[in-house]
Amino acid sequence: MFDLSEYGMAVSTNYNIPVRTLLQIKFTLINLNAPAEDQVKSMQITAEVKSNIQVDKDEYRLGLSFAEIKEEDRMAIAQFVKESSFRKKDG
Numbered sequence: 548m549f550d551l552s553e554y555g556m557a558v559s560t561n562y563n564i565p566v567r568t569l570l571q572i573k574f575t576l577i578n579l580n581a582p583a584e585d586q587v588k589s590m591q592i593t594a595e596v597k598s599n600i601q602v603d604k605d606e607y608r609l610g611l612s613f614a615e616i617k618e619e620d621r622m623a624i625a626q627f628v629k630e631s632s633f634r635k636k637d638g
Contacts, residue, residue: 553625555594555612561605568596569614578627590620 549557564570576588598610613621 549608551624552628553613553621555597555610558609558611559602560607560609563601563607564596564599564609566596566599570594570596570611572611576623576627578623578630580630581623581626585623588620588623590617590623592616592620 549559570593571591572594573589573591576590578586578588592613593615594611595614596609597612598608600608602608
């Protein structure tokens with residue numbers, strides 16, 4: 548994963564996946580700054596491929612837009628991104 552926001556993400560893959568393809572993606576967000584019960588959050592999200600850029604012979608960078616996401620997952624991602632960007636500016 549390269550980029551993450553509450554609206555989408557960029558990922559690297561070995562698969563040439565066409566734009567407009569819907570994907571079921573699963574990942575675990577680990578946020579050590581969250582309260583103990585919220586530090587590990589597994590998510591399953593439907594995302595649409597918005598861009599596909601070939602970066603090497605068998606490597607593609609996909610831009611994904613979240614098509615279906617639980618509001619609690621969107622909020623957890625937003626909080627994670629906010630805290631991550633704060634740490635970058637601070638540290």
